[in-house]
Amino acid sequence: MAELNGVPVEPAQWQSLALTNYGHFTTMRVDDGRVRGLALHLDRLRRDCGTLFGVDLDPRRVRELARRAVPASGAVVVRVTVFDPECDLGHPAAARQPQVLVTSRPAGALPLPPLRVRPVACVREVPEVKSVGLFAGLHHRRQAQLAGFDDALFVDREQAVSEGATWNVGFFDGHRVLWPEADCLAGVTMELLKGVHDHDTRRVPLAELSQLQAAFATNAAIGVRTISAVGGTGLPGAPDIVAALHRQYTAIPGDLL
Known part of the structure; x- marks a missing residue:
């Protein structure tokens, strides 16, 4: 409708x-x-x-x-x-x-299968606003898909991770969830997860991703979705943490619209 x-x-x-x-x-x-x-x-x-x-x-x-x-x-x-x-x-x-x-x-069934994402240099204009101007995100997603990936992951001029084309990204270092400290849109799902799981916020250089155990994408439509690879870097995966985040997120009571 x-x-x-x-x-x-x-x-x-x-x-x-x-x-x-x-x-x-x-x-x-x-x-x-x-x-x-x-x-x-x-x-x-x-x-x-x-x-x-x-x-x-x-x-x-x-x-x-x-x-x-x-x-x-x-x-x-x-x-x-x-x-x-x-x-x-x-x-x-x-x-x-x-x-x-x-x-x-x-709405689609959750959870969704893992993503393979391509890192691209991009910082959205007025990133703190969820604007209807989706050209950059969709263009980079298209280019990533043409190159054999599922989606695009944005990095800034210093090659630090910020966000996905239409989602936030989080990581797990073996002890806690890491959220990128970057110019990006603070998503509702990300904010809700911060309230139910131990986390830290810091810069996440692209070069350090191989040292992390897991990565995942979040937004209201997809919930929590595993990222299995960033460019040529395969993430070994920590299915327990992603599954735990998914359970914690779905257990959050909804408000009656």
Whole structure:
């Protein structure tokens, strides 16, 4: 389904989003009407709306609109996109009336099979905002897939790991989970995992990955997914830790949308 402010969206209303591509979003997995980290998703939308449009966003209204896309039972992925249909390339400063677009799709079964990722030099523009501008991430994902990998892993100018194309990355050094200290989007799933498992945050140079025991990707749609190789570096894997993180994450109670 696709609704703009609670009403089925018309093709003309998509035009600004398609042609101008200025806005932000969050993606939530909804299981039987409940969302893990719902408050974090709503906080993100409110914060990013202030950054991109300079106005406040009513989280209660967003919640009402998102609820319309959720069946009574089962699992779906709901995306809430905030954009101004009147925004144009020449006058983005005039975009001050953001609207709420809600779309949904069936959720896949979890957990997913391991990923093989290709490291690429990339730092997203305004990385702290979950923007609709996904060109760089999708381009690098496409190039990685054409080269025989599943996805792209971003590294900065000093060859330190930051994030994946549309996900956060974590590592296990044999004692604790490591999250990269880098310019990246702080994902909701990552923040939830920080609350249930011992962790540290530090720079993770690409050259040091062979010394780590495991790597994994996280976001709301995929949960916790093993990374089996980064470029030519195979990670031996620590299935117990990835399985434990998956159990801890799925055990987090969801909030009723």
